[in-house]
Amino acid sequence: MNLEKLIRNKQQSAQYMIDEITHICKDMPKRDPGSEGEKIACEYMAEVLKKDCGCEKVTVEPFKENPGSFYGWLYFTITFVLLAICSLFFFSPLVSIVLIIAGLAIALAQFGTYKKLVDKCFPEKTGHNVTAIKSCTGEVKRRIFFNGHPDAAWEWPVNYALGGVGFESHAIIGGLGAVYFLVLSFIQLFSNGVMGGLSADSGLKKCALWGLIFVPFLVGLYFMWNKKRVVDGANDNLSGCYMGIALLKALKDEGITFENTEIGVILTGSEEAGLRGAKAWCEAHKGEFDDVPTFIFSYDTIHDPKYLMTNYRDLNATVKADKDVSDLFMEACKELNIKCLKGMVPPLGGATDSAAFAQAGFRATGITGLNHKLENYYHTRRDTYDNMNKDGLADCYAASVKVLEMFDAGAKQ
Numbered sequence: 001m002n003l004e005k006l007i008r009n010k011q012q013s014a015q016y017m018i019d020e021i022t023h024i025c026k027d028m029p030k031r032d033p034g035s036e037g038e039k040i041a042c043e044y045m046a047e048v049l050k051k052d053c054g055c056e057k058v059t060v061e062p063f064k065e066n067p068g069s070f071y072g073w074l075y076f077t078i079t080f081v082l083l084a085i086c087s088l089f090f091f092s093p094l095v096s097i098v099l100i101i102a103g104l105a106i107a108l109a110q111f112g113t114y115k116k117l118v119d120k121c122f123p124e125k126t127g128h129n130v131t132a133i134k135s136c137t138g139e140v141k142r143r144i145f146f147n148g149h150p151d152a153a154w155e156w157p158v159n160y161a162l163g164g165v166g167f168e169s170h171a172i173i174g175g176l177g178a179v180y181f182l183v184l185s186f187i188q189l190f191s192n193g194v195m196g197g198l199s200a201d202s203g204l205k206k207c208a209l210w211g212l213i214f215v216p217f218l219v220g221l222y223f224m225w226n227k228k229r230v231v232d233g234a235n236d237n238l239s240g241c242y243m244g245i246a247l248l249k250a251l252k253d254e255g256i257t258f259e260n261t262e263i264g265v266i267l268t269g270s271e272e273a274g275l276r277g278a279k280a281w282c283e284a285h286k287g288e289f290d291d292v293p294t295f296i297f298s299y300d301t302i303h304d305p306k307y308l309m310t311n312y313r314d315l316n317a318t319v320k321a322d323k324d325v326s327d328l329f330m331e332a333c334k335e336l337n338i339k340c341l342k343g344m345v346p347p348l349g350g351a352t353d354s355a356a357f358a359q360a361g362f363r364a365t366g367i368t369g370l371n372h373k374l375e376n377y378y379h380t381r382r383d384t385y386d387n388m389n390k391d392g393l394a395d396c397y398a399a400s401v402k403v404l405e406m407f408d409a410g411a412k413q
Helices: 004-008 010-027 036-051 069-090 093-112 157-192 203-223 234-253 276-284 323-336 354-359 390-408
Strands: 057-065 125-134 142-148 226-230 261-268 294-302 308-314 341-344 363-369
Touching (some): 004 010, 004 234, 004 390, 010 390, 036 057, 036 125, 036 234, 036 261, 069 093, 069 157, 069 203, 093 157, 125 276, 142 234, 157 203, 234 261, 234 294, 234 390, 261 390, 276 354, 294 323, 294 354, 294 390, 308 323, 308 354, 323 363, 323 390, 354 363, 363 390
Parallel strands (some): 142 261, 142 294, 294 363
Antiparallel strands (some): 125 261, 308 363
């Protein structure tokens, strides 16, 4: 199927995305994970997919989650580390070691691998996903999904005030502080035994006193997120949601149907709470799409065209994306002479929903359009509808159309 006309009209489709995103940001409630605003946005986009995009099958699916846990783990980890520092000075290095290791284990599980270690300690809420499918006219021989997450993040105050360098430096210094006191605790344990604090005249106590410089940074991590302020999330990630919606709308407007390729959009809520919606979607649809080759393209924060990237690894670089799916996007960009970087979501970079799909056995990749060295709009109040990049949206949209054209022709299956 030749989709050249859709590609030529990429600026028109980009403007459609901006207009729709502006409407959601201005006229609907904030969309923090598990909120009424997230549900309203899902229901609205589901209706758009049904009425304007020609999707015959559209479902809004609720799921249970504990969204406060994704940053709430900080309360456990930082409290354990601060108690460990007190224990090293006055009580027992062994207790310090246990507390710091427990705190770091929680951090690794909740943020490093997005596991649900302390979720039950936080209130349960209901998130929402959307699945929309446009049928083909003949036998289904292949299927492609375009994915984005409709929820928006709680603001990161340090990133708003100091930018990504300040935000990441703060987190790294706090982590180094925990490791520093862990090392001191081991030295004290092997030197002086299980019980007892630091002696007044020891060199180790002087090192521990110098280490108190880490304490303000550790305390500051309690305030790494502001749960009272939810950002607009125009770029992160209504841009990703509307990539697939705009493509399907353009197909309907041009009267284009496919004979053997089924096309769908998946909107997975509560990505900002640790990929909870994508994980729930994978559980709900396990085995459902194994009948034919099925590719999933997850879009997240499509903004600056010079940072358009196919992420071959995800979730802090721990999860491998599908190579064929990733290569297809790269090849589509090459065909259109659109710059696209080959990269990954780095350590401390978080994840896209692609990671949850890949972990569940789906063939998926993550497409991003932001500098992984965080910009000051990322997870801040600057992520607004009037801070979008039309060229970035247009290029990613054009590449996505080309992906569909090549996929329909049998590429990479």
